Amino acid sequence: MKRAAYEVAQVLERNREGLAGYCANSWQLRTLHALRKCRSAALGGHIDRCNNPGCHRLHLSYNSCRNRHCPKCQGHKREEWIRAREEELLNVPYFHVVFTLPPELNRACLYEPKLMYSLLFKTAWQVIKGFSANPKFIGANPGMIAILHTWGQNLSLHPHLHCIVPGGGITKSGKWKSARSKGTYLFPVKARSTVFRARFVAALRKELKPRSIAFYESLFKSNWAVYCKRPFFGPSQVVGYLGRYTHKIAIGNHRIKELDNKGVTFAVKDYRHGGKRSLLRLSDQEFIRRFALHVLPKGFARIRHYGILSSYHKKITLTQLRQSLGRVQLQKQKPLQHRLCLVCKKGTLVTLNIFTARGPPEYWMEKLKKQKQNGI
Template sequence: MAQVLERNTESLSKYCYNSWQTRTLHALRKCRTAALGGHIDRCNNPSCHRLHLSYNSCRNRHCPKCQGHKKEQWIQAREEELLNVPYFHVVFTLPSALNRLCLYEPKNIYALLFKITWQVIQDFASNHKFLGAKPGMIAILHTWGQNLSLHPHLHCIVPGGGITQSGKWRSAKSNGKYLFPVKAMSKVFRARFVASLRKELEPQTKDFYESLFKNDWVVYCKRPFLGPAQVVEYLGRYTHKIAISNHRIKNLDNKSVTFSVKDYRHGGRKSLLRLSDAEFIRRFALHILPKGFVRIRHYGILSSYHKKFTLIQLQQSLGRVQLKERKPLQHQLCPVCKKGKLVTLTTFMARGPPGYWMEKLRKQSNK
């Protein structure tokens, strides 16, 4: 990714819809290069004491190089909050007819997607016909398809049950094998979203609103996870995922990018797609979220307010989830001895490391 951006440095702004997207692309281009400065670390293992020169990462959430550490930290925090109940994976997708609004009003449209999705889950759960309890939800926004087209959808993790007004846990119907009817959720989701569009955004044409009702909106509820451990694996794949990772990019030549895609309409069949640099960057920029927009949100019994009290009580009554012990984070481990931790000795700006430290590094490499 950085190579593609670097060879198009002068023209990045041409492929973006706003200055924030341009700034983000430049941050990704400079990631882990001298342009962002760096630091010199030393291993604290007495038998090693190796010096290591590292350039700073951009820490941008859209960067393919900067997500591993954040993802592991987030997963370990979520493991502490798992309930010993079935979990469901529900996906709410916006139709392509809304893509134009997503381009020009991304913050409002995506915020509305979160809001209406939670309303639908909450209202179906409160209905005694389906559950009659207060639910919880973790929602993760993705805006891309495999070919980098605009495809906004919300991945939701929903526990198979909720808390009744008396404070007791009530499981979902059919022993946790069934959540809510997706066809009914789809109709309610569409009706409420369009109604909110009319109220909260600038008026659109009558034909536009009518076009939103021509087709069913996609709400998909996958079968429940086999257990809480599967939920953690899923979260690891989806939480800090970006539009395209470096391992999918197979070739860079003649100002074009070739990357792998999966066709989910045909059983996940893999193929290669070739795009010009300009089209590749333009499509990638579509998925740069507005500044400060939160793409992972927690609701109901999984919200930060309930975690301190309700969640702890539920874990005590439902039993703690037994998970495999995870390895400690490796980001500060010495890559040479694999035992010591790296301790920062000095930092430097874009001008480069001080000559004193460069001399030490040269001597070390000559040994």
């Protein structure tokens, strides 16, 4: 992919003195500073050499922050995660289900993010598990992979879960039972939405600090969005979907179209109007404030596995299911290329020297300078 012309880090860097004013807590501030320094001299780096005899080119690289909110640090993590999930795919239909919290709960999400997002995960799984256990629909123990997204296209707060659900489950006898209609239908959307709202509000009453009756009544005045997309055409589509959503962040660098003294201009899609594309302009301050909204609490897991797809069941249950259902035929993947020489595209990079924020030793800088002069 072509390198982005502008980066989130540039916005953070030119506002580094005032970042604390846009953060709700010290963890958000630490995250923004990490993103600001990513792949810069501030984090130190390393000198690598290509091991291809016909190349032997030296490479100067600065360290990445490895933060899960960073636009520049997700590519390799995403590929590693996807390849691990490929080994767990079942030869069955998969469904894409989305659970969304209403705007009335945005304020609670701002002040109690860990509680609210945990309840979202918990309630979504209760709904999927409850409907799956009903003999009217499946009558079996299901599985689910849930991925938390907290943003809308304009960086506003929009908490929702993207869930991947296999079209079936395991019965008490240990056999696979498919969803009805040959995997073209999962559960009724309206009923699922009603149950999701009722269960979430009930859990909220127990966990949240006392609120007025009017607050809870307002939550029942609108329908809660529980959307089920058409089933994937095959397991290979599931892999492609995972690649787009698992390690996605609030905004990628490629969406930023312009940076100037007046602010940040970035591309947005209006999904309410058929994905119509437009540009949105925000001041630096408002851009950073909105970006900080999506920094998750420290240690909070935003990708979770449930039921037959959980780590508890993977080693035994999934292996047996793959044998009985047949293996999924996927295209052979190329080796991960994060250590591939970008010049000859054949050799592997071998680290020769590691340096701190003080910079590379003069010896290596001289070698890099000569290499550049010689046009190597």
